[in-house]
Amino acid sequence: MKKKIISSVLALMLVVGCLPLAALAAQNDIDAAQAPTYNESTNEFFAGGTPITIEDTDEAGKAALIKWDGGQQLIAADAAVYGGSDTVSSNIHLSSTSITMNGGQVKDLVGGNKTKNEKSGCDYSLIDTVTLDINGGTITRGLHGIDNQHTAFGADVRKEQNGKSYKNYAIGDLNVTIDGATVNDFRGVTSYAYAENVDVVVGRDAAAQLKGFMWGTNGIIGNATFTMYSGSTDIGQSILRCCILGKMTYNILGGEIGDIYAGSYYPAEETAAGSNNWDGWGFGGVDYGFVGSTEINVGADAKYNDIISGFQYREDVEIFKNKYADASWCIKEIDTTAPIVLNLSARPSAEKLDAFSVIGSDASYVTTNWKATGITLDQNELLLNAGGRAVQLNASVLPEYSTDSIVWTTSAPEVAEVLDGRVDPRSAGTAIITATAGDVSAQCEVTVYEVEEPQVPTIDPSKPVDKVEVGSTSNTHVVISSSANQLVTEILAGKAVDAVDEATKEAVKQAAESGKAITAAVSVELMDESQVTEADKALIKESAGKVAGGAVVAQYLDLKVLLTADGVELGTLNKLNSAASFTIAVPEELKADGRIFHIARLHDGKVDLLETVQNEDGTLTFSTDRFSTYALVYLDGSSGGNGNNGGETTTPGGDSTTDTGKGSDSANTGDVLPIAVLGAALAISAGAVLTLRGKQSKFRHMK
Structure with a gap:
């Protein structure tokens, strides 16, 4: 039969509960710990329930x-040390035993009592809790939880012997840690004995060497857990004719281990003859036994040779049952489909896989999870508009054959939703999108910017005005909104922008990254001539004069887009991504038959006479994509005008652009054009108002 590979990664450890030991032997009072004794003739040391520490000696x-506490004893190299007492011919129930080994050498170290149970007059030998803390030194033969020197095998262990149960010779909780030591062999229980829960931890604080590992031989265990962090173990034999009624768990998180047996150790798997060899074996030769359920977890940093099925999963188990049906030790209720879960983050190192029988990965009772060891996203940050297009995130999982499914979550579904990696922006804010496969995850930080509908005041042309007023047209809020949104997005993306100066750029960046609301609002300030430099007035006069020599400046205007956050001014937006239209209401005193109006724009040292529409209702409309100083100028018919131009477009003739040569604030020696409308400067809230919220996205890795 072809051997298949089964491999593993860390998963949660589940425990199948059993009755507490106190309930199993409630009729037995707990005895007080005894004073330690040493039998020099047999070279056996009995701690009697008194905590002891083993150290090196010169x-x-x-x-x-x-x-x-209160004593010490030197021992020879071939000594056997017991945490409990000699109960070969007596009864005892200890609350606990504790052995700490920091150095030295012993032959055998047993956490429990020495017993031969009912055959020698011992009715019960119980310990509620055994703690073995092996931090150093050498154990040359065996480290045992409980060692019952009785010859009961297989099914006989679960039967009453002379009116006694195996639970009369038991440990409640067996807790073992092995760090920085060398141990030949570990066995939890032997023969006619029981341990409710066995927990073994190897190499958590220091690498240890453990030659062989076995939960027990011919004993009974409730639940068993083996966790390895570092060091080495030659083989995980699991059980020999032993039964684990609940769950057996291996957590191989690091270090190196050889073959791991899922069930009873059965070396004949490596023999092609298989069951044909059984004719020459007695009841002690066949390594039968069973486990209620198995979970094997192998981490990415661990190494193992292979995972092999135990005896109970052999296809010829029925041959065994039939062959030994009349034997009292034959376990006839062996479960051949007990569930096995394998969580694997590393493949086995075995090159030649030719065992006679192993668990097939396609067996219905086997769940094999190839755990993900890494996951990445194709994008680590996103900048999206609320209600805008969705973006697909793609995750890559390692290894490619991982069976872990990808689970997508969002930290703020009200900001951004995610479904199978598709990110849908909902409202302003920041959301962390996480893709998780098993124990690994990757994140993308999504920032959503929301552009609110701007508040755009309108001008009622049916109502007369006593001063020049500027309002917005229907497209103004669209252009301002688009331009401001583009500006913030490009700033946060680290792109070069020319619509604001460096100080404004940095202020906008900091405000957005702080999650503040950014507002863009058009502001119009009526300026008297004292607020305009002589040089600028001269340039405007020169440009207006190219239209007609009698052009008059009616009003200077400071038109700009202010950027604010929480009421604090950040700077001005000096340029739009397209032209926005504005409407000017002209006071009646400025209107006259045949009078033609123009808009002059002074920006970056250049004057442009903009195309101006004189509407039927007496208002003016012009479009611009830049902001600074403007002037409303007019030309009367007597100076070359063409009469009432209602509803027509006035286009400046000739060269309408004048370059300042940038800079001079000195007074122009020519005539100063008169200001038709005087008065203090007045700020008019006239502009498209929009709000942007959010902060810049940044990438975040947990494992």
Whole structure:
């Protein structure tokens, strides 16, 4: 039968509960801890429930020094150390035992009691909690939780022996840590014995060497968990004729381990003859046993040779059951489809996979999850407009054969929703879009800018005005909104912009990144001639004079787009991405038959006479994409005008642009054009008002 690979990554550890030990032996009172004793003739040390510490020693002929509160004992290299007592011919129920090993050498270290159970007159031998903390030193033969020296095998362990249950010789919780030590072999339980929960941690604080690992031989365990962070373990044999009634969990997070058996260790898997060899075996030769359920998790930093199915998953298990149907030790209720979950972040290192029988990855009772080790997004930041087009984010998962599904989430669904990577902008703000595959994730920060409908005042041409007023036309708010939105987006994207100066650019950037509302509003200030430099007045006069020598300046205007945030001025928007139209209401005292009006724009040292429409209702309309100083000028019919131009367009003749040569504020020696409308400067809130909210996107990686 062809061998298949099964491999693993870290997942949550589930525990199948069993009855607490106190409930199993409630009739037995807890005995007080005993004083430690040492039997030199048998070279056995019994702590009797008293916490002990094993250290190295320089004493000749001795391998370790055992210390406890109030005493110490030197022992030889071939000594066996028990955390409990000698109960071969007596009963005991201890609350706990505790052994800490920091150095030295022992042959065997057993957390529980020494017992041969009912055959030698021991009715019960119980310990609620056993703690083994191995920080250093060497254990040359075995590290055991409980070692019952009784010859009960397989199904016989779960039967009463002389009126006694295996739960009469038990440990409640067995907690083992192995750091920086060398251990030949670990076994949780042996023979006619029981442990409710076994938890073994290897290499969490320091790398350890563990040659072989086994939960037990012929014993019974409720639940068992093995976690490895560093160091090495030659093989995870799991069980020999042992039964784990609940769940067996391996968490291989780091370090190196050889083969891991999902179920009972069965070396005959490597023998082509398989069950044909059984004729020469006795009840102790066949490594039968079973596990209620298995979970094997292998992290990305761990190395392992292979994962192999245990005896219970062999296709010829029925042959075994039939062959030994009459044997009292034959476990007839072996579950051949007990569930197995494999969470794998690393592939096995085995090159030749030729075992006789292994779990097929396609078996219905096997769930194989190839865990993702990395995930990336094709975009780490997005700038989107509320209600605008959706953008698709694409995630790449490593390894490519990962079975982890990608889950998309958003931190703020009211700002941006996400479905299968499609990001839909909803309202102003910032949202973190996260793509998660198993234990790894990647994020994209999405900033949504919202452009509100501008507030655009209008001019009622049926109402007379006593001063020049400027208002907006229907397209003004669209152009201002588009220009301001484009400006903020380009600034946050790090692009070069020429619509604002550097100071304004930085102020806008900081305000947007702080999540403040940015407002763009058109402002018009009526200026008297004292607010205009002589040089600028001369330029405007020169340009107006090219239309007709008698042109008169009726009003100077300061037209601009102010950018503010929370009422604080950030600067001015000096240029739009397209022309916006404005309407001017002219006072009755400025109107006259045959009078023609023009708009002169002074921007960056140049004067342009703009195309002006004189409407039937007496208002004027012009378009511009730049802002600074403007002048309303007129030309009477007696100076060359063409009479009432209602509804017609006035286009300046000749060269309508004059360059200042940039700079001179000196007075012009020519005539100063008269100001037809006088009075203090007045700011008119006339412009398209819009609001932008948000802050610049930035990329965020958790594993």
